[in-house]
Amino acid sequence: xxxxxxxxxxxxVSTLRRGVWDDNPVYRQILGICSTLAVTNLLxxxxxxxxxxxxxxxxxxxxxxxxxxxxxxxxRMMAQVLIIASYVILVDLAxxxxxxxxxxxxxxxxxxxxxxxxxxxxxEAFAAKNPPGLAFLDGLGCAVGYTLVLLAIxxxxxxxxxxxxxxxxxxPERVTLWTxxxxxxxxxxxxxxxxxxxxxxxxxxxx
Amino acid sequence: xxxxxxxxxxxxxxxxxxxxxxxxxxxxxxxSLPRQQAGEQARLRARVLQAFGVDAPTDxxxxxxxxxxxxxxxxDEVGPYYALRERGRVKGYAFPFEAPGFWGAIFGxxxxxxxxxxxxxxxxxxxxxxxxxxxxxxxxxxxxxxRGKSLEVRDGRVLExxxxxxxxxxxxxxxxxxxxxxxxLGRFLNExxxxxxxxxxxxxxxxx
Numbered sequence: 001x002x003x004x005x006x007x008x009x010x011x012x013v014s015t016l017r018r019g020v021w022d023d024n025p026v027y028r029q030i031l032g033i034c035s036t037l038a039v040t041n042l043l044x045x046x047x048x049x050x051x052x053x054x055x056x057x058x059x060x061x062x063x064x065x066x067x068x069x070x071x072x073x074x075x076r077m078m079a080q081v082l083i084i085a086s087y088v089i090l091v092d093l094a095x096x097x098x099x100x101x102x103x104x105x106x107x108x109x110x111x112x113x114x115x116x117x118x119x120x121x122x123x124e125a126f127a128a129k130n131p132p133g134l135a136f137l138d139g140l141g142c143a144v145g146y147t148l149v150l151l152a153i154x155x156x157x158x159x160x161x162x163x164x165x166x167x168x169x170x171x172p173e174r175v176t177l178w179t180x181x182x183x184x185x186x187x188x189x190x191x192x193x194x195x196x197x198x199x200x201x202x203x204x205x206x207x
Numbered sequence: 208x209x210x211x212x213x214x215x216x217x218x219x220x221x222x223x224x225x226x227x228x229x230x231x232x233x234x235x236x237x238x239s240l241p242r243q244q245a246g247e248q249a250r251l252r253a254r255v256l257q258a259f260g261v262d263a264p265t266d267x268x269x270x271x272x273x274x275x276x277x278x279x280x281x282x283d284e285v286g287p288y289y290a291l292r293e294r295g296r297v298k299g300y301a302f303p304f305e306a307p308g309f310w311g312a313i314f315g316x317x318x319x320x321x322x323x324x325x326x327x328x329x330x331x332x333x334x335x336x337x338x339x340x341x342x343x344x345x346x347x348x349x350x351x352x353x354r355g356k357s358l359e360v361r362d363g364r365v366l367e368x369x370x371x372x373x374x375x376x377x378x379x380x381x382x383x384x385x386x387x388x389x390x391x392l393g394r395f396l397n398e399x400x401x402x403x404x405x406x407x408x409x410x411x412x413x414x415x
Contacts, residue, residue, distance in 0.1 A: 070211070071220065072211060072216055074217055082225060086229075086232050090231075090232065093232075093235055093236055093239050094239070096239070096243050097242040100246045100250060104333065105338070107335065162339055179384050183339075183340065
């Protein structure tokens with residue numbers, strides 16, 4: 001009884017950790033890049049996008065896993081897209097009703113969570129073969145990993161591009177702002193640096 | 208033969224799955240619709256008041272109160288307008304517009320005084336301009352420049368959009384780094400503002 005519980009728990013922990021750190025979707029798998037580039041110019045947008053993705057990914061993985069034994073193999077991808085789209089639309093509706101300003105700032109990118117490769121990837125690679133609890137944790141871990149990298153990128157983009165953090169001015173007036181950080185090219189540079197940075201500090205683990 | 212191996216099973220599975228998730232999403236949509244519409248309406252009202260230079264309360268009930276007490280919605284042959292009342296008379300009119308931007312349409316409201324002589328203010332409802340660049344049109348420093356500008360047309364223009372500190376009374380500082388947003392919005396506003404005094408709502412007033 002005890003070893004089994006311990007084993008299960010450690011599997012849960014390692015599943016979570018794999019998504020957040022070891023196998024992070026952004027800097028290890030290079031997935032979800034579209035939204036990484038699009039929504040990281042302001043921290044507030046990034047936080048909401050991250051929460052939306054966390055909800056959609058964890059719930060989609062859980063549902064796909066729950067239905068894994070009754071889903072016919074031939075139509076499994078159709079079923080996955082249907083499930084993912086439903087959860088994403090729920091996020092979109094909630095934002096429109098309760099956070100209209102942010103919903104507007106994020107524009108089409110909330111709807112585009114549906115096509116985020118991270119969700120489909122986790123559903124197909126993990127949730128379709130594992131029990132619901134673990135699938136939920138796997139989705140949660142990957143989405144949290146994605147969100148943390150995005151927050152790191154958004155921190156520097158907002159700070160350098162706008163001189164603010166979460167909308168509060170933190171840089172003195174005389175500092176020249178880096179306009180490029182507010183624009184899409186700034187996201188490319190920051191993403192490249194982030195991938196280099198995380199892979200470098202991760203190296204000792206691989207050896 | 209297991210049920211999952213029957214040829215009709217995938218079809219039935221997808222139909223049932225679609226029905227369940229479709230019903231769930233539709234239910235949430237219908238339930239949240241009043242809230243979405245209320246939010247949209249409150250936004251429009253707040254922006255119209257902002258264009259008039261009236262403080263819009265953030266509380267929805269207070270906002271509805273201010274709106275009911277001071278704003279009348281009307282429509283002339285050209286389109287809808289909003290009239291602001293102050294001490295029993297109309298202080299000005301606000302007109303919604305849809306201007307071309309860099310990435311997409313810019314929706315906004317411009318308010319002018321009751322004789323269509325000066326601009327009371329401008330506000331933006333929706334746009335898709337780059338945040339931090341063209342998106343700065345909705346910041347206060349940009350909007351506030353329009354207040355009190357004359358609607359008089361000179362050299363075919365009402366306003367001059369300049370990429371430096373404004374010097375003349377007709378000049379508005381455009382946004383550096385957002386040349387396209389500034390130019391397109393400027394060109395549209397010049398045409399739109401020049402046409403405002405000819406709106407039927409002002410003509411009726413003059414003849415009556």
